[in-house]
Amino acid sequence: MKRLRLLILQLLVAVVIIGIWHVGSTVKIPAGIISQKAFFPLDPFFFSTPLAVFERTWRDFYTGVIWYHLGITLLETALAFVIGAAGGVLVGFWFARQQLIAAVFDPYVKMANALPRVVLAPI
The missing domain is CATH 1.10.287 (Helix Hairpins)
Structure with missing residues (x-):
């Protein structure tokens, strides 16, 4: 039972990290809350969304280009x-x-x- 609990907690940490990544790269913080301009917490120029990364990884392995x-x-x-x-x-x-x-x-x-x-x- 301890191993199952540990596995669930480890998977939960991964899900939380991916969730934070997704929210940070897709949700724009409105102007006036923190700064004068609206912005993404994770700049899309540097951080893609998790879904885009997984899609690209899957495509590269599927086509063999990787x-x-x-x-x-x-x-x-x-x-x-x-x-x-x-x-x-x-x-x-x-x-x-x-x-x-x-x-x-x-x-x-x-x-x-x-x-x-x-x-x-x-x-």
């Missing part, structure tokens, strides 16, 4: 991993062989390592 784009994304991800790993290994060997270089760059390497990975995502 597989091309997923393939490109997978290729770019693999190439980025290989380039980053190779660069990291080369710099690591360079630091291991050149103690002065390692000592000079040590605080910067530690600073970069202390950054949360999420901060680097937009780069």
Whole structure:
């Protein structure tokens, strides 16, 4: 019974989030309540409606066009991993062989390592 209750609560959270998304992207707040102009809480330029997103996703999978784009994304991800790993290994060997270089760059390497990975995502 606990698993069923947990599943229902998890689905309820998803429904509430999608509901907030839908209301925020379709209901316009009238002028004078918060600002001088009427506006959508979620600007349609940046946020589509959930229904439009699900329709587009369904169409892309149904027609098969999504597989091309997923393939490109997978290729770019693999190439980025290989380039980053190779660069990291080369710099690591360079630091291991050149103690002065390692000592000079040590605080910067530690600073970069202390950054949360999420901060680097937009780069």
